[in-house]
Amino acid sequence: MHGQFDLTGRTAVVTGGSRGIGRAIAEGLASAGATVVPTARSEDDLAAVVEGIEAEGGDALAVSTDVTDPDSVDALFERVGEAFGGADVVVNNAGVNPAAALGTPERVDAEGFDLVTDVNLRGAFLCARAAAEHLHERGGSVINVASVGGLVGLPRQHPYVASKHGLVGLTKSLALDWAPDVRVNCIAPGYVATDLTDELRANEDLRASIVERTPLDRFADPEEIAGPAVFLASDAASYVTGAILAVDGGWTAR
Numbered sequence: 001m002h003g004q005f006d007l008t009g010r011t012a013v014v015t016g017g018s019r020g021i022g023r024a025i026a027e028g029l030a031s032a033g034a035t036v037v038p039t040a041r042s043e044d045d046l047a048a049v050v051e052g053i054e055a056e057g058g059d060a061l062a063v064s065t066d067v068t069d070p071d072s073v074d075a076l077f078e079r080v081g082e083a084f085g086g087a088d089v090v091v092n093n094a095g096v097n098p099a100a101a102l103g104t105p106e107r108v109d110a111e112g113f114d115l116v117t118d119v120n121l122r123g124a125f126l127c128a129r130a131a132a133e134h135l136h137e138r139g140g141s142v143i144n145v146a147s148v149g150g151l152v153g154l155p156r157q158h159p160y161v162a163s164k165h166g167l168v169g170l171t172k173s174l175a176l177d178w179a180p181d182v183r184v185n186c187i188a189p190g191y192v193a194t195d196l197t198d199e200l201r202a203n204e205d206l207r208a209s210i211v212e213r214t215p216l217d218r219f220a221d222p223e224e225i226a227g228p229a230v231f232l233a234s235d236a237a238s239y240v241t242g243a244i245l246a247v248d249g250g251w252t253a254r
């Protein structure tokens, strides 16, 4: 059974792999044996991730990419092809939810909306498209990191919720088009302790209301999203495609 989770010999690209959930997923995939390509815009953050993985005996290559730029995304997968022959796993994790996109719908301007959908949704599509040839040749898989905001509405987060519902839809439609060669799945995390939720956790009332609404009574650690990603990337999930796996401490069970 243990061998089913072994990712030795596979190459995994993780967007937004420099911090938070993406970093934890990159480290988790590396510890399961994959060669990992963490990617984000900040080269310094990526270098630290690669150093950490190598210190644990893993293999990693940092490639700086902006997922909103199709040329940058194409260059990423060209580099992965040159270095490792191609990608077996693509984790579309890069995501943003900036202040400019928060608040009542009347307050959100078009630029704020575009930024969120460009990173969270269009970026995932561009990466999947750029990796398509590798994934088909190698029988690979895609894992999209959505959110509970991809499953239910959340007030005052309209661009974010729209982008994550879109990512859930993209997961299902890619799964249909690319079966049976390529599996495409989605993880929908609940509230996780990362930079993205710093302000939210600093607001005691908001923090307490989220914890109270979460059956497991706490925010997740980023590492708790890594196990589900290893599962979906591995042969243990060989009959899983088009699935949305909530990793939310029971938040959407209410």
Ligand SMILES: NC(=O)c1ccc[n+]([C@@H]2O[C@H](COP(=O)([O-])OP(=O)(O)OC[C@H]3O[C@@H](n4cnc5c(N)ncnc54)[C@H](OP(=O)(O)O)[C@@H]3O)[C@@H](O)[C@H]2O)c1
Residues within 6 Å of the ligand: 015, 016, 017, 018, 019, 020, 021, 022, 039, 040, 041, 042, 045, 065, 066, 067, 068, 093, 094, 095, 096, 119, 120, 145, 146, 147, 148, 188, 189, 190, 191, 192, 193, 194, 195, 196, 197
């Ligand atoms: N934290 C939560 O509670 C939570 C809950 C549900 C879902 N999620 C989702 O999980 C994912 C990761 O969230 P997180 O909390 O780990 O966020 P985070 O700590 O803010 O990290 C975001 C990552 O995305 C990268 N990124 C941002 N814009 C990018 C771009 N244009 N091109 C390439 N990379 C870009 C960032 O690196 P650079 O800035 O260097 O590019 C960073 O590596 C997101 O999709 C988020 O929506 C998070």
